[in-house]
Amino acid sequence: MKLKVLTLAAFYTFADASLAMIPLTVFWKLRISVLQRIQLCIVFGLNILTSVCSGIKTRHLSQLGNRTDLTWATYDIFVWVTAELFLLVVCGTVPTLYPLLRWIQSLCVVIRRKVLPRSVSNEDPLRQSDEVLTIGKIRMRLKRQDTAMSSNSESQASTLGPARS
């Protein structure tokens, strides 16, 4: 019985860490620079921290069956679940901070150009090919498509309108 539970625990801890590994397999095929690949992998790899927390929590979870001193025994569970929830909130929303990182990068470039005016390269650091599609960008693009489509239909309607009247 104990062996079975431990096997399950081992399997699910693996499954836990796998969610941090899957982004690696996805991003490695993208056509972006190596630096960006590493950035993305680190950002999504932060999820490993939460799996460490849940692993420690699992160690204390057997105390849920404690009926003699419940309030004392569940203390460790509360501590580690709190840590896990907090890390989940932070690590789950860190990828949306990517525009901030790009802003800092471009700020660095501007400062470097001002400090070292002679070493200006022709290369634009924010090339279009380096662009990563974030959710915000996808949404903006979709919105643009939508407005384009609606304006098209409106213009069609306006061209049809006078003909009808």
Added chain:
Amino acid sequence: MTSSWVQPGYVNRGLKFACTDNLKMCFVGWSVVLTLYANRGGCQHIWDVEKRGMDNLTRAILLNWTSQIFGIVGVASGKISISALLLNIMRDMGWTWQRIYLWSVTIIFTSLVAISCSLLTFLQCRPPQRLWDPRIDGTCLDPKVMAAYGIFTGCKSVR
């Protein structure tokens, strides 16, 4: 106009935002319940809590079990939101093994385990009040069952 709603990205994006909001609400609920719990003397030895009266003790145990619901659901929705984010990123890649894995293990299996674990937490005694009030007559499941299921949920950690 309507055709853009059929795109699969909308489903994932909606899932992502719903789950992230759910996670944040669970975090707030978790903090509130634990504050009330500590106010009633939680995390001390049970005989120290009992010194402040039997009603205080039952309320503390009730808050203890209530906070666990927030923990279970919060962790589950956090992991669902991360997998929805990943699905949204690779929505143009077709049905790769990553996508099948994310949908089956980390979204569907996770939510089923979380729901069943929350139900088991509050339905392990009959009548349910027996769980937090030792003065009521009733029968409970073997505490080992709850502990084993808790370990299962925790290991899976619902991801």
